[in-house]
Every structure is written in C-alpha cells, then in structure tokens.
Amino acid sequence: MLRVLAVVLQVRWWAKGGWFKRLVHLLPIALILAAPLLIEPDTSLGSVAMDIMLKVGVFIILALGLNVVVGYLGLLELGYVTFMATGALIATLGMMTVKTGTGWVLPAHTDYLPQGEFMFDFPGGYLVLILIAGLFCGLLGVLRGIPTLRLTGDYYAIVTLGLAEISYLIYRNEAWLSGGANGLRLSHPANDLTPKLFGETLYYDNWMLYYLVVAVIFLTIFAMFRLQQSRIGRAWAAIRIDETAARACGINVAWSKIVGFGISGFFGGVGGALLCVTSSTLSVNELDVWQSIIVLCAVVLGGMGSIRGVLLGTAILISVGEFLRQDIGGVRVPPEARYLVYGLMLLLLMRFRPQGLIPRAPAGHPPSAEEEEEMRRRQTPLYVLGENP
C-alpha cells in the first residue's frame, strides 16, 4: 500500500531512489529554507540578493500559474498581466480600505492620509487578502475563458492580448481606482500601510515576507504536481494533444478548459497580490503586456508544461534580468539589455531547443513490475467489461 501511495503522491524517487538522489532533492529545499541565516539584508549585497530572491519567488508563482494554460492546455496566453494587475490592485486597495464615519472607504489617492480603522488590520488579514485576490482573479479567468473556448493557436493569443490591452487602458485611465500614472503607495510617509503579518512588517528586508513567498511557492508546486497527475491533468494533456480524440474519450473539453483558466487566473491573482508587496508600490502603468511576455519567456525557457523546468527557467530569467539592473563592477549595463536577453533567448530556444531546458516528462510514471503485480491483484469497480458482469 505504501508503494501505491508513492505512486499517487509522486514521491517514488523518495521511495526508490538512493541517498544521493534524495540529497539532490533535499539540498535546494534546505538552502532555500536556510537562506535567512546565510544572507544579511543590511549589507548592500544582501539587500540586492534579497530583492532578487523575492522577485524570483513571486514570478515562480506567476509562471506556474501561466504554465497551466500555456503548458498543460497548449494555448499561447498573452494576457496574463490582467490577473497580475487585478490581484495587485485588490491587495493594495484592501490594505488601504479604512472605516470612517460614513462607512468603509476605498481611498485611492496618493495624498490621502488614512485615518481610522483598517479593514484588514487583523492578524493574518493579509493572507485573507491574498486569497480574495486569487479567488477574484480565478473568477475573472473563468469569465474571460468562456467566450474564448473555441479559439486555438494564434487567435487565442491575439484575443488575450487584445483583452489585456483593454484592461490595461482601463486601469491606467481610471485614476480613482488605481491611482493612474502615479500608482498607489503602500508605504505612506504619514501612515505606513505596508502590510503586516502576525505583527511583522512585510518588507523586502523582512524574513516574514520571504517565508510567506516560500510557503506559497511550496503550496503552488504541490498543487501543480497533484493537478498534473490527477484526472483533470490527464484531461488537459489529452485536450492539448488531440481535442477531438479527447472528446471521444468522454472528456468535457469546455469544462476542463474553464477549470484550467480559473486555476491559472487564481495563481495570477495570488502572484499579483504578492508582487505589489515586494515593491511596496502598485503602479499599474508598469503592468503592461510586456510583463505577460516576461512570464511567458520564463515558462518557455524552462520548458512548457514542466514544473521543474518552469522553476529553473524563472530562476534564471528573472535573476539575470534583475542582475542586469545592478551595477556590475561599476559599469551599468543599459536597462534595456534585459529585453535583449529575453528576446534573444526566445529566438534561440525556439530554433535549437523548443522543448525548453527541462522538457516535460511524459505524463505520469508508469509502475514498476512489482507495483504492476500489486495493481493486477487489485479488484476495482472501474474494471467492468461488457454489459452483464
């Protein structure tokens, strides 16, 4: 039975692998957990490292969410930034919501001095906000997905791009909602709105934020692994490879796709909510369509549909991009060099390694001989052939 569980939970490498293999898997996790002991955020190098790590972390969540549509469903999504912006906006506005004499007020002015009782100013309030942002964006993903169900390939890409442009225009122009070009600032000089979690301020030099992001990443990875190996994951893979055959196997293609859009949107919203905290400002102006393309680059670099690939791709892409922003030996590389790296990378990858750095493994891990024996002895109601068993 243990072996069967290992099959289901995808920890076969643990059950079967040698010590070396276990070490290879555990070492990065240990390093990530121990990072607070190794890096000092007070030094300039430490703060840069911290900054990069946080950004990589948030983008990993975003990339894993995008991977559901791009990797599992095989649709080129160019409008992911809508979820990032919406999630960020919900979290920021939530932090700013204050109770005044007239009721709950959403103050979206940079010069507003909030006075009174904050709506989410309770322990764990920020976690609730993240969840709200995720659920709202999941709903948004579902609503946006329903009309696009029939589209494939280029038309899906261009429709998501068009919708993202529209939402970008709305957020940018409606200053009462999003602060417009100035953006919304969480760290106000008069009244610090930086979110707090269990008394700790979530700021980039604070380990609470780091562990929050790490925890969300672990949850996301676990969820993705489980989805990939489950009924819905198989349905997604079937739809990606051959939609007609998937239908003929009894898969409700529309429903499966909608679920995928919703999940993708959920993680987009969660990532967006974390993104606005790591920079303590929300500027919807910066969240243009090119941000979706950066996330897409990360997914493509790592390997569409491969969780490990997405982790590696995002880590490389975002850290290189952030690194290029810093002074290197006193010389500052022009900031556009980031986009050069992204563009060239897409070009070279598609030509020489379209499957990405770590290509997707064939879905599932077929069982070994002993497991097979165990399975064959198992009586299951799903094995009924014919009309009268």
Place this chain on the structure above:
Amino acid sequence: MEWLTSLGNAVQNPATYIDALTLGSIYALIAVGYTMVYGIIKLINFAHGEIIMLGTYIGLLAVNTLNVPIVLAILIAMLACAAIGAILDWTAYLPLRRSLPKAEILSIIGLVGGAALLIAYFTTGEAGDSMATAHRLVLGFLAVVLLMLLVSTLADLLGWFGSPRNNVKSDRLAALITAIGMSLCLQTMAHLLWSAKYESFPTAAAKIFDSKLIAQTTEGLVFRWNPFGPPLIDAVPVLLWKELVTWVAMLVLMIVLLVIVQRTKIGKAMRACALDQQTAWLMGINVNHVIAFTFMIGSAMAAVAGILYSVKVGGNIYPRMGYYPGVIAFAAAVLGGIGTIKGAVLGGLIIGFTEAFGGAVAQQYDKAFAFGLMVIFILFRPWGILGRKEAKRA
C-alpha cells in the same frame, strides 16, 4: 448623456471623417503585411510592428543625414524595409520551417563570440565607463548573434551543408514565440541605437505635408493647390496635404498590390502557396522565395505606413511606436477577412473609423474600441467580413 453629445458633435464634424479615413488608410497599409504573411504561413508576424518602427527611423535618418525630400525618404525606407523583411524571414522563421542541423554550429559560434566580446569588455573595463560604450557593446552582441543566425541560414540555403531538407516541421506555436522574440530584439536594438526619446521629422522636411489643401477662411472654403506657396495663416485647415497623400498612397499601393497578386507570375505563386505549400513545392515553386517576397512586400508597405503615421501624428518616433499600430492593424486584417487584400483595406478603414469616433467619445479609450471590435470579430466571425468560412469537414 454626455458621450452621446460628443458623438453627435463628432458625426457633424467633417474633421472626424478625414481623420478616420487617414487613420484607416494607414492601418490598411500595415494590415496588408499581416494578411499576406498570415495567408501563406499562418503566422501572426508580431515583428511587423517593429518593421514599421524601423522604416520610420530609416526615413528619418534619410531626411536628417542625406537631406532628401520626404517623398524620396519614403522610397528609401521602402527599399530598406523590403530587405529587412527578407532578412527577418531568413533569420527567424525560415529555420523553423526547415531542418538545419549543421547550421546550428555557426549560430553557436555567434552566440559564444558575442558573449566573449561582452565578458571581455566587462571584465577589463574600468569603472565609470560611459553608458554609450555599454550600449554599443550590448548592441554589438545582439548584432553578432543575429548575423550568425542569418549567416547559418544562408549557408544552408546555398548548400554548404549538403542538400537542405524542406518543410520538415512547422510548429505554429514555435513560430509565434519566435515572432515575439524577434519583436523584442528589434525593439531593444532601436532603443540602444536611437535611445527612447521621441523624435519627429524636421518641420522643413514635413512642410509640404503640413500645408493646407483646403482651408476655411472668412470668405468661405479656399483651395490651395500649390503646397509651396505662402502659408495661409489665418485660415482654419479643413484638409491637409498629408491626409490627401495618405489616401492616394493607400489607393495606389493597393491597386499595385492587387495587380501583382492577380496578374503576375509571382502573384500566382503566392496564391498557390497560400492554398497548399506541399503541392506548390511539387509544382516547382520555390516556396521559400515566395515567402521571402511576401515579407518584402508587406514590409515595404509597413515603411510607408510608418512614415505617414508619424507625419500624421506629428512626431511620435520612438522604439515602441510600432506596437499599437501593429496590433491594431492585425485587428483590421482579421476584421476584413484574413488573407485577402481587399479585406485588409476594408478592415483598416473600419478600424480607423472606430478609433476616430471612439476617440471622439472617450479620448483615453480610442485604442480600446479597436481592440474590442477585434475581440468581438474573432469570437463571432473569425473569418472576417470578406473572408470565406472554411467548410467544417474533417
């Protein structure tokens, strides 16, 4: 209803129609490039917007450095963009349509060489080096890699690695991602070359375009056929030369294009490739040449459109200038029916009118109207107004 009033005002104002027609003509010129490429290789050429941008910069350079009149600058930009279009196909898309195993070596040499250049610079460079040097080096890196990608393709085309194999696989997703990558590369290149500041054609050069053709004076409408005459200072402009030029340019170029596609040998080859590439190969058509030619034509049109666009708006030359007109013109191509030249014109005009009248209602959202129209069309009538619905037989 405030917006209804502004719409009413826009409907009564002839300037809105002129603006719509001009904008529509420009979109039509861009849309043709999309529609022809999509018709043949089923690819949304995201880099088309960057061709618009490059064409405009080339025109600007010609005016500024060679002191040529702007009409000649348009011709120069057309030629240059035609070349860029073909190079774009060879660098980015052709390798995806063919299998070029050995050509990879050359590309990797390019990558390693460019990287070595960069590392050598940054390890030996002293502190405080100027930004400009860094710009040039990053640009150099890009240039080396792109050049080697191009050379490797050409070398393969010339048969240096033995006989090439054609059309081994064509993954549309890969081509689309490549297009996005190319778009990023070209944008960055322009950014590094010319910096992000807004530029415009010098007033002296654009003078002909900016002079009034029809103006409203106290004595009524005045026609001024001579653009070089003394300026009408107190008159309210009704129609400017640049607007007439845009309409005429669009009409003439579209007729030329229709003649090319319908009446010439290469046009027949293009139509054949659009229907069935495999069969076209078997009939002795070199499909790769036809595709390159298509890219050339579309890019030349984009150059014209880019220059006219920046003249219309008055300035607006910057590295990302091609993005919006590019995407909106794709919307136009879809609207009219992708794959047909007449559809591109019709779609361009419709989008132009939508944007002009939408902009009159809500200035901030003029682009949103165009995008919204595109989304609605793709969802409900993806084959467009003039296109034919594909028979749904598996």
Place this chain on the structure above:
Amino acid sequence: MTGDAILSTESLSIQFGGLQAVNNVNLGVHRGGITSLIGPNGAGKTTVFNMVTGIYRPTAGRILFCRQQGGPPANITNMPVHKVCRLGIARTFQNIRLFTDMPVLENVKVGLHARTSSSVFGAVATLPGTVREEVDVEAAALHYLDFVGLMHSANDLADNLAYGDQRRLEIGRALATHPGLLLLDEPAAGMNPQETEALMELIGKIRATGISVFLIEHDVQLVMKISDYVYVVDHGELIAEGRPEEVQNDPKVIEAYLGVDEPAP
C-alpha cells in the same frame, strides 16, 4: 433488420455545402452482435460514425441509442461528443488518434475519465477518496491493457508502438470508457495478415463480453468472416443489407465495388 437494436438511425442525412454526403440512411446495430458497414471509398461510412458520435450534426433524421435491453431508447441526435461517450458509445478513428506524447498506460487512463469523478479540489487536497480512485484508475488501466494484450509496453510512449499495437491501444482506450457499443473505423487498415488475425480474435473477445460492435472495414474477407449483419453504402445511400452471404451476391453491391459492364452497342 429485425430483432433488438442497440443503435438505430432513422432517415439520417447530412449535407456539406451542396454535397449530400449521407442521404436517408436507416440502419440498426444488433445488440451483442457484430454489424458492419462497408462501401467504396468516399461512400460516407466515416461520416455516419461521425454523426453517431456527435462530431457532425446531421441535417435530417434521428439517432436512437438503447443501452439496456428493453429500456427506453435515448435520442442522441445532436448530443455533444462527450455525452454520447458517457452514454456508452465508444469509437476508434480511421487515422489513429492516440495521445502520442503520453505513455500507453496514460492513454488508457484518459479513457477512464468519463467513469471517474474526483474533483480538482480533491486532487489538490489529496483527499482519501481521490487517492483511492487514482489507485483504482491505475489498476483498471492495467487490466484493460492486459485485455488488449499490451501489458508489456505499458511504459512506452504511444507514439513508439508498432502500428498494429497502436490500433489495439486505441481499442483499449475505447473499452475503458465502458461502452455498450463500440464503433471501429477500419481497424485492420494497414495491417499484415497475422496482425489482422490477432485483431479478429480481439474483436471476438470483445463481443464475448456482451459489447455490441459496429465496424467499418475495407477488408471484405474479415467482414464476411466475423459479421452478423452487413450494410452497404454507396454515394451516401444504403444500397444493400443482410447477412454476409446475402450481401456478397447482391448485384448492386458487386456493381458498386467493381463497376458495371456497359452493354455492347
């Protein structure tokens, strides 16, 4: 045809543009038997299958499916493809349509999709019910693979299977949906005699379990050997039906297949 039909069509017709691809076809599939549909290339055989499984919408006519003997027939005309499958009609395709990037076992698991019900939340939260179902799915998939004789290649990619094995896998995947009626679209196409022999054995085995089989086939030998009842279509119309030996000698069938000699002037 007489007797109990699991599937029957009533004046089924479809038009593509101006082309009348299938015209006024009435046929019935024997419960528990093997019924064949034959006819020259382009006669509209696959189109009939596509209408039955809901891929095409007929322009006229009805399709009735009655899974339980004596039960009320369900009208499955214009029903979405996945619902038809869940009611109990599974199919294979003329040009094999496997999930090529997936291992063989996973292909069969996809077939089990319609019969399982674990939710997304159950999967993410690893609820005990979901875990049990996933183990059941794996076990059942192995049983089906065993049935079609592909146990040895459970871990291979579907793409890497031999041609005949790909056909068998497609049948296995269809069986996993728990059909009452199995539609096979030219299962023996491109097979050598040994493979065809093995396939006939498999079809016999499927029939023995009580599943009705509806077969499109070009190999007339195979059809005549295993069918209980044969329909012949040409130019979208039913031109003959009956027991194999009756159909074999029908002049209209011979004409459709061989053409007719023009009488000398």
